[in-house]
Amino acid sequence: MHLKVVDRTEKQQGNHKQCMGCWAVQPKIKNAVRTPITTFLKRSSVSFHQIYPNRITHFCDSHHKHQHAFLPIEPFPFVERSGNGFLHTYAHRSFAFHLFDKMSEREQSSESRHFFDALDLVKFAIVKPDIVTATMVHSFVRKVGVLAHLPTSTSLLMMYSRAGDFDGSVTLFSEILYKDVVVWNAMMTVCIENSYFGAAVDFFLEMIKGGSGFDSGTLVIAISALSHEKILKQGRVLHGLSVKAGMISDTLLCNAFVYMYAKCSDMSTSESLFEGMHCRDLVSWNSVMTGCLYNNNPEKSLHYLKKMTSCGKQADGVSLSCAIAACARLQELDIGQGIHGRGIKLGYDESSYISVANSLISLYSQCGEIEAADTVFRGIFRKDVISWNSMIDGFASNGMILETFNLLLEMQFKGSFQPDTITVVTVIGLCAELTLLREGRSVHGFIVRRSMGFDLSVVNSLMDLYMKCNNVKAAEQLFNTMAFKDLVSWNTVISGYSQNEHSREAQILFKELLLLPSYCSLSTVLAILPSCHSHASLKFGKSIHCWQLKLGFSGNNLAINSLMSMYVNCGDLKSSFLLFSAISATADTACWNTIISGCIQNGHFWKALQVFDFMRKESHVSHDSITTFNVLSACGNLGLVLEGKLLHGLSFKTLEGTDIRIQNALITMYGRFGEIESAKLVFNFFSNRNLCSWNCMISALSHNKDGKAALECFSTLSFEPNEITISSVLSACTQLGLMRHGKQIHAYVFRFGFQRNSFISAALVDMYSNCGRLDMAVEIFQNLPEKSVAAWNSMIPAFGFHNNGQKAIQVFHEMIESGTSPTKSTFINLLSTCSHLGLVDEGKWYYSHMSDDFGVEPETEHHVCVVDMLGRSGRLNEAYEFIERMETKPEPGVWGALLSACNYHGDLEMGREVAEILFTLEPGNAGYYVSMFNMYVSAGRWSDAAELRRVIQEKGLKKPLGYSLIDVGIG
Known part of the structure; x- marks a missing residue:
């Protein structure tokens, strides 16, 4: 390679062979050098010189099919959200476009x-170029024979490009017979202007192969194209070429390399190159700052701003924009405000x-600080589209729905x-986040009218909207017509199927994706795993686990966390613990939360508390509000009052108590403890209550049989009630037998279409049945389009409560014939009906067959029903033997049912034996003492009754007072 160094003296003397004022070195490459360069620089698209005669058709096709030839690269991710337009300017223009705004004159003789x-x-x-003017000027220049004048030809190339006619630029370029470096550079710049980055690289290769030589400006343009396509390998080859050609001292070229390495995620090389620069200008500092921000290192971006200032360089608009974007990433409002003030002081005001x-x-x-953002937005004299998008995104991210749509309209x-x-x-x-289907459809219509539906990101967003709004068919239609x-399209639909409980469809689509030559990502794993949510899908989930290991995601905490959730949902808690134990040393808070939540979901509340204790002993992880929420739920289910109150104090000590979810969990926990006053204190203490807070309070009152207070709380509700609210209020009406209020709630249910909710329909059946209107309960049940297990479970005790046991049994068999699987509650209701109506043989048969024939394992409640059923019929010895034969240790409730039967039938001896057992198990339950006292009185054992009364008084036991309630009103 022969290099000719042109100093400034020669430049000032009129050496017009140089093409640009900033190019001081002009290499002349021999054929021996060109061959290895062409070999090492692999093209990113089809070889351009092979299709040179049909250039126009080639580029036109690639323009319409981005997946072929040349893929236009999107701007930086944070540009779209933060509105930093400087990056577009910097990336697209600083290295290429502005090179041709001021071209040095070239001597051309013309006698025309x-x-x-x-x-x-x-x-x-x-x-002001446009296609018609460019075509007319082109024709005139060709006609008068001035096309050979290279400055004129170069200007025409840029005119076509800036008029949006890339094909015209290619045609003109093919007409130029003699091309110097400037013409080639101009054509490469045209390619970049029109987002044909691969074509720019092809022109560079053809330029070298044709022997035209190159200068530092050529390399700057080629590097800009490689930066857009993130081709690091070829960028390194150009770096070596620039070093070999002695051009690396050129500041503009170094800046381009700093930017290229950063864009290709090789930040260490970018910083090393920056530190090695002898002469850094403002663009150099901006390049490295932008690179740090692009590579998710906003702290270092601010560090370079501080270092630049200490070196005496004054920040410009690009520097300030980059620093402010870094502050936004770090949520450093104070630093951002300081930079804002500094920008005003330097004259870079937002207007x-x-x-x-x-x-x-x-x-x-x-x-x-949305008001401050709006003030800045309104102060912009000439807003661009990024300004509008940034403000719209600001309103949207702050939940200001009305303002978002108003600004869109404006x-x-x-x-x-x-x-x-x-x-x-x-x-x-x-719209997707807030499930605003109606508004989302309006935006969809706008997209169709503006012909924006061909953009891939728009269609993917629409599919995500419809999936989150439970409109699976609309999302399917979009996907099938793409x-x-x-x-992203595949992952969106697979995830949507999984979240909408279309597990089979999600798994089928996932298998189709595997057949395509596409590379599945971690997002694909996270999309398909939620489809495995039952024991039936455990085998498929295990196959996903193996596939995930094959892809190399075994060390990713997010992937492992999703796998643990899958095993928990499939009921395989053991596998979830095995996964967790393998990463416990590096497990993050989300992983600990998953395992604690899994324990609670499977009823292992003590285990959840033990895991929480282990978590608190780990130094590398700390609990968060989700952890506290789960542990509070465990305490509530176990009735651990002291531990629950300690957690209450811990939550306020760590400021988690201000989280609305923690407040609601505390209300629920105190409701399960029966401490309604504590629940009320939590509820009344906070002003930022949401609908869930009201639901928790109403449910707590209803759960503690305080239906009157629940209705009063409902009457002061400051939100529009939902299905959960209605279910809780109907339960309160059922407790009080207030059919008048129940009918009003029923009307509300019809008004808002809540009757389709299975829990509400079941609650209505319960309410009318308990209020004596079995006919209304039957009518509601029969008119249900789809009868859920909750509705069947409500109808069975409804008939039993109204002394129609045979009908209750008939409903149970209809439930089985309909394909609905009975649950634990189904058999509790069925056995309770048999007990109250004396259907002992039937009850014994259902109890003995519930496990083998129906897959429901007997629990304490079922044992209580059987003992009560046998005791009511006078089979006390059989009931006692039943308890003795139980495989598990009988709970106090089972013995309590036998004690009540002994009291009813006057069996004092067995009653005394059972009572002694109960006094040991639950010494604080006054009901057992009262039952035994009544037996002594009935048998005339006054001395024993007096002794028992003395024990009751010494222990300070009191039986809860009973009461009767009459609803005075229209039934």
């Missing part, structure tokens, strides 16, 4: 009398420097820019 007219025409037309303003909008929005009718794909994706995301699907 129209020569200067052509030059003037070109200069005039390039100010003049739009990139700074857009970054400020994102900063204030992400930090919750953008359409008052703004100078129309909504683009980023705008609609932001709004669709808001001409091209990327991995």
Whole structure:
């Protein structure tokens, strides 16, 4: 390689062979050097010189099919959200476009009398280029023979490009017979302007192969193209070429390499190259700051800003925008405000420097200062589309739904820019998050009218919207009509199926994806695992586990956490613990929360508390509000009052008590403890109550048989009630026998269409049955389009409560014939009906067959029903033998049922024996003492009765007072 060094003296003396003012080195590459360069630089698309005669058709096809030839690269992820327009300017223009705004003159002789007219025409037309003008000027220049004048040809190339006619640029380029470096550089720049980055690389290779040579500007343009396509290997080859050519001292070229390495995620090389630069300009600092931010290191980006300032460099709009974006990432509002003030002091106010303003909008929005963001937005004199998108995203991320849609409307009718794909994706995301199906459909209609439905990100967002709004068919229709699907499309639909309990469809689609030559990502794993949520899908879940190991995700905590959740949902808690034990040393808070939640979900409340104790002993992890929520639930289920109160104090000590979820969990926990006053204190202490808070309070009152207080709480509800609210209030009406209020709730149910909810329909059956209107209960049950297990479980005791045992048994058999599997509650209701109506033989048969024939294992409640059934019929010895034969240790309730039967039939001897057992098991239960006292009185054993009364008084035991309630009103 022969290098010719041109110093500034020669430059000033009029050496017009140089092509740009900043290019000081002009290499001349021999054929021996060109061959290895062409070999090492692999093309990113089809070889351009092979299809040179059909260039126009080739580029036109690639323009319409991005998946082929040249893929346009999207801007940085944080550009779309934070509105940092400086990155577009920096990436697209600093290295390429501005090189041709001021071209050095090249001497060309022309004797045509129209020569200067052509030059003037070109200069005039390039100010505001359009396709028609460019075509006319092209024809005139060709006609008068000025096309050979290279500065004119170069200007025409840029004119076509900036008019949006890339094909015209390619055609013109093929007409230029002699091409110097500037013409080649211009054509490469045209490719970048039109997002044909692969074509720019192809032109560079053809330029070298043709012997035209290159300069530092050529390398800058080629590096810019490689940066967009993130081709690190070829970028390193160009780096070596620039070193070999002696051009690496060029600051502009070094800046391009710093940016390229950062864009290709090789930040260490980017920083090393930056530190090795002898002359750093402002672009150099901005390049490394932008690179740090792009590679998710905002702290280092701010570090370079501080270092730049200490070196005496004054920040410009790009520097400030980058620093503000870093503050937004770090949620550092104070630092961001300081940079804002510094920008105003330096003269970069938001009214003049739009990139700074857009970054400020994102900063204030992400930090919750939405009013400040709006003030900055309104102060922008000339807003661009990024300004509108940033403000719309700010309103959306802060939950300001009305403001979001109002600003979208204002953008359409008052703004100078129309909504683009980023705008609609932001709004669709808001609709999906809040399940606003109606508004989402309106946005979908807008997309169709504006012909934006061909954008892949828009369609993916729409599918996500419909899946989250439970409109699976609409999402399926979009997916099936897509001409091209990327991995996000597949993952979105698979995840949507999983979340909407379409497990079979999710698994079928996942298998189809595996047949395609696509690379599945971690997101695919996270999308398919929720489809495995029952024991029947455990085998498929294990196969996903194996596939995940094969892909190399075994060390990813997020993937392991999802696997643990899958095993928990499938009932295989042992496998979940095995996975957890393998990563316990590095497990994060989410993994600990999963295992604690799994224990609670499977009824292992003590185990959940033990895991929590182990978690607190680990130094590398700390619990969060989700952990506290789960542990409070465990304490509530176990009735651990002291431990629950200690957790209450811990939550306030760690400031978790301000979390609305913790507050609601505390209300529920105290409700299960029966400490209604404590639940009321928690409820009344906080002002930021949501509907769940009210539901928890109403449910706690109803659970503790305080139906009157539950109705009073419901009457002061400050939210529109939902299905959970209605179920709790109907339970209160059932307790009180208040059919008047129950009918009002029933009317509300019909008004809002809640009758389709299985729990509400079951609660209505219970309410009417307990209020004496069996006919209404039967009518509601028969009119149900789909009878859930809850509805069947309500209808069986309804007939039993109204002394129609045979009908209750008939309903049970109808339930079996319908294909509905009975549950634990089904047999409790059935056995209770047999007990109250004296159907002993039937009850014994159902109890003996419930495990083998119906798959329901007997529990304490079933044992109590059987003992009560035998005791009521006078078979006390048989009941006693039944208890003695139980495989598990009898609970106090089982012995209590036998004691009540002894009291009813006056069997004093057995009663005394059973009572002694109960006094040991539950010494504080006054009911057992009262039952024994009544037996002594009935048998005339007054001395024993007096002795027992003395024991009751010494222990301070009191039997709960009974009461009667009459609803005075219209039934």
